[in-house]
Amino acid sequence: MPVPSRSLLRTAVAGTALALGVGTVLSGCVSSDEPVAQPAATVTATATATVTATPAPTATPAPTATPAAAASLLIGPTSFSLVDATGAQLGSWAYRDGTGAVAALTEAFGSEPTESDDIPYEGYRSRAYTWPGFVLRDTDVYDAGGPELTYPEPDILLEATAPAVDGVAISTLGGVAVGDAAAEVAAEHPESTTDGSLSFFSFDTTTVGTTEDFELTNWVAALAEDQVTVSSLRAPFMNWGV
Template sequence: MSSPPGLPDSRPEAPRSRSRMIVGIVIVAAVLAIAVVVSFALTRTSDSARPAPTSTASATPTASAAATPTPSASSTSPPASSATIDVNGDGFTLSGSAGETFSHTWAAPAAPAIAALTEAFGAAPTISEDLNDGNFHRGNFTVYSWPDFTFYDYLDTEGGKDRSEVDTPTYVSFSASSIGDIEITNEFGLRIGQTLDEVRQLAPDSGGDTVPPIFWFVRGRSTFYEDGVRSYGVQVDTDGEHVTSITYKFIATGL
């Protein structure tokens, strides 16, 4: 039944109109959902494109610095210079690695020389006695021994000569040309371990005909009671093939 002419139609909408409304709502909802998804995707892309945290970047310089070599102590520190004991006819001179020197003459008191040698070798000597056992052609001595180096000091005994009257107040003998960082030198170029031929090339005064061979150098310069000064010659002992010890001491001309 229709409404009277001139009045609006009050009948309910047809089902077709309601369907169109529902479809429209669904479309709007779908558009909103797509917008949300696109927005989330853009946000994720932006996050992934951001640079890595600064802590990761700082790790590279640290590793590079660690890889830089550090100079070793041995490459920057100069090698230590060695000390020397230079023995000659009048005594010996000890020169330290820092440039300090000490000189001993054969007639001088022994105590300063023993103290200087103790400091140079870094250890106290072993002390013993070398007695003449009634052989009055040689004196009695207190012996101060370090490895490969021996210092002899005249020992006053009852009935013996005064120190000022003996030909050998002090003397030394050594069986190595290098002791620790100390080089032991002499005016002839003699060294422990040299062969017999090498010793002969240095022109000894005499010797070489005993078994084992013993050589003497400048034994004629040995002085006895000459203004308190003592000058010595050199005795070179061997084992038959090589030099085993070098001794600076008074050598009588008759030998």
């Protein structure tokens, strides 16, 4: 078998090397058909502002004034009054028209009275409203709507047998109260006694009418049954001259 010459071998080797080199270069120039992954879009969350409604201001109610409490009950010749601790008058009720008197006393004394038909007093049939130490007699309850009498008869009568009821002091307009010493009352109010008696005193005599020949008067009476200590106040006491 004939042996190839060296020149032929060199040519073959060179051709092979050339082919390999070209293949390598071509392979580097070929573009890839696979898609290139793109970076994911970045989503930025935008915070939504929360709007809080401001509540409308609420009007503050004005404080309710507390009615002044009665500190004293003053018994006069034609009416009685309730006053507070400063001396300001809270109300006045005439004996000739006792409308609202029981309600006012109930509020002042802080308790309901007991009611009873009273024994006729000097011809007056009445209904008694009684608290411990105090009674109001309503005479109008039996003759309401009747003809007006000749004399200015009272619709209500008062009697106090204690110096105070539930903290409400009771006295005449001049300050005389149940429990006062009769001798001291006589010394301070000499005009209130008759012939120096220590059992009966009259205060604040007031004319409430006239007849043809006589003045009709009311007053407040203080009685000291033992002639030592005032035991009761009563009003109105009346003098019709009959």
